[in-house]
Amino acid sequence: MNDFFTVTGLTRTFGGVVAIDALDFAQKKGSIFSIIGPNGAGKTTLFNCISGIYRPDSGEICFQGRRIDGLKPDAIARHGIARTFQNLELFFRMTTMENLMLGRHIHMRTNIWHGLTMFHKNSTAAREEAEHREKVEHIIDLLDLQSARDVPVGALPYGRQKLVELGRALALEPSLLLLDEPSAGMTSDERQDLFFWIKDIQQELGVSILMIEHNMQMVMDISDRVLAIDFGKKLVEGTPEEVAAHPEVIKAYLGED
Amino acid sequence: MDMKRHYYEDIQIFQKPVHVFWFVILLIGLVILPLVTRNYTMSLVNFIAINVIVTLGLNLLVGYTGQISLGHAGFVAIGAYATVLLMQHLGLNFFPALVLAGFVAAGFGFLLGLPALRLEGPYLAIATLGFGMAVTQIIGRSTFFGGRMGLKVPKINIAGITLSSDKELYIVIISITVLMAFAMRNLTRSRVGRALIAIRESDIAAETLGVNLAWYKTLSFAVSAFYAGVAGGLLAIIFGYINPSIFDFVMSILFLAMVVVGGAGAILGSILGGIVVTFLDLKLNAVTSMPLIGDLLREISTRWMSVSGLPNFRSVLFGILLILFVVFEPHGLYGIWLRIKKYWKTWPF
Incomplete structure (x- = not known):
């Protein structure tokens, strides 16, 4: 297959609960790959395994030809993977x-001595x-955050806070961007803007996007591939149309009649 | 509003010309001070300046990185003893000994930072408390360190001049304090300081952005200990004689009080807290000899409590002060200062 980003046989348990169960998938470079599934299906656990917050019990995660599972989060960031969080x-x-500017951290070289002696311009x-x-100013322009530039983030409305988090991940100049429910809690206008920004990020900045999203409209319109999981297992993977037509997905999202 | 023309203006220390003006006034004040005051007052000012240095360092750890230390007196002790021993045994001059002592303290800070990586909140507080006590216990039991009797501090020589009076020492101490305050301000507005604040705000997010938690947390401990170590060396000089009982647990608590009262996470807070708490501490020490209050307190003490307990009045008052600040003004004196500034900005409307 391809060797951009692959997850093979990934398993993670918490006590007796199997949160992710031998999951396999692969993402092509430059694509938007969405993960859907009901609450508690293991989506966020998967993200936490990828970004190094959890250590997988078994399985492999490979990024651009290198194993990254078991690495610390900061090492994974340096490999070029950035993420946002479901709960900010x-x-x-x-x-x-x-x-x-924290997003620029890995690109900067200032050490303790440089810091202490920053006496002049x-x-x-x-x-x-x-x-x-x-x-960073370019990213602020891109996401229309000029008015929030010098405001403490805690004082911003929720929708803008989500954008700041997106911007922070972008500032890292990632090759792979993990978005955990980017549109949750947004108004429909904000969601519309977000849709175009995600497209821009993919097409103009060339960033591959792995996304967890509950809004099916957005998933269907934006994704190149979709993976549906439940109880940590793969239900189906394919193009948005294939996944939407799958009986298990229809059952999970629309209910049985 | 002033237009910004360069990104450095975002982070420069003096944002407006008026800030430079006030800073120059402050510098002139610091220069004039020894010319217009008595030697005793200068010894007080020296002691305050040294405590400001410790507070600057401790604030980096507590206010910026969000860690805790109840053992900073231990680092101050290490700095004081290292300075004296380096001068005595290796025959170093004062300045090299002071800097080296800072690094010795930083080394211990780094070592204490390692177990601290796995500890949080109250557990870290207990671990650092234990460290502070262990340091003075070890020093007190070793003849190399002079045991309980302590060590005599040699006179210091700078460029052939022996510094003895408080006014002469003031020049050295205040220069170091101003330099270290600026260095700390620089650090906190740079990449490193930003990473430390990020750890305080959300360590998970900081980590996923590439901040190495282990490195930055231990670094914060080390820099904080360096400041305490340098302050310790200066303290040894103004005391002229050091023994382990100086660096007791109460000293560590006082440093923490300086950070909390002054304002956690602010350089100006460290300075204000260092000044106010040290001043209060010195005044309260002699509370019974104060006019009016002294007699009243002695009266209360003999009537309802024990006479020997009166010196504890100091601790009681500091306890109350800390509680009041944490409850009503978590940003400390710095927070009060910010509000005053905001009020006067639009005065008289």
Whole structure:
């Protein structure tokens, strides 16, 4: 198959509960891949395994030809995988700009000594700081966050907070972006904007997107491939049309008559 | 509003010309101070400045990184003893000994930071408390460190001049304090400081953005200990004589009080807290000799409590102060300062 991003035989248990059960899938470079499934199906556990927050019990996760399962989250970030969280994990007392600057962390070189001696505009740390702030400014422009730039994130409305989190992940310049329910809690207008932004991120920035999403309209319109899981197992994988037509998915989403 | 023309203006220390103006006034004040005050007052100012250094360091750990330390007196002790021993045994000059002592303390900070990676909240508090006590116990039992009797601190020489008076020492101490305050301000507005704040706000998010938690947490401990170590070296100089009982548990608690009262996560908070709490501490020490209140307290103490308990009044008052600040003003004096500033911004409307 392809060797961009593959998950093979992934299993993760919590006590006696099998959250993910021998899951396999593969994503092509540059595609949007959506994961759907009822609550408790193991979607977020899967994301936590990929981003290194949980260590899988068995199975392999390969990214661009390298094993990444069992690595620490910061090492996985350095491999070029960024993520957002279902229940916002923002730095609430920092401004939007500062939140996004954390996304630049792995691209910056300022160490403790540079930091302590940042006495003037031309010091190493200050020059690097300005350079990366300019890059972050582009992301702020892209996501229309100018008015939130110097506002502590905790003071922003929910929809904007979600955007800041998206922007923060983008600032990392990832090859693979994991979005955990990006449209949850958004108004339909905000969801519409988000739809186009995700398309832009894929097409103009060339970022591959792995997404958990409950809004079926959005999943159907945006995805290249869809994976449906339940009880940690694969129900079906295929194009949006194939998955939507699958009896198990219809049963799970529309109910039996 | 002023237009920004360069991204550095986002983070520069003096955002407006008026800030530079006030800073220059402050510097002039610091220069004039020894010319207009008595030697005793200078010794007080020196002690305050040294405590400000410790508070700056402890605030990095507590206020910025969101960790806790109840053992900072241990680092101060390590810095004090290292400075004296390096001067005595290796014949180093004062400044190299002071810097090296800072690094020795930082080394211990790094080591304490390692087990701290697995501990949080109250468990970390207990571990650091144990560290602080262990340091003074070990020092007190070793003849190399002078045991319970302590060590005499050699006179310091800078460029052939022996510094002895408090006014001469003031020049050295206040320069180091101003430099270290600026260095800390620099650190906290740089990539490293941002990573530390991120750990405080959400360690999971920080980790998934590539911040190595183990490295940055231990680094925070090390830098914090470095500040305490340098302060310890200076403390040894102004005391002229050090013994383990100086660096007791109460000292660690006072440092924490300085951070909380001043304002966690703010450089200005460290400075304000260091000044106010040290001043209160020194004044309360001599509470019985104060006019009016002294007699009243002695009266209360002899009538309803024990006479020997009166010095504990200091601890009681600090306890009350800490509770009041945590409950009513979690941002400390810095928070109060921010609100005053906001009020005057639109004055008189």
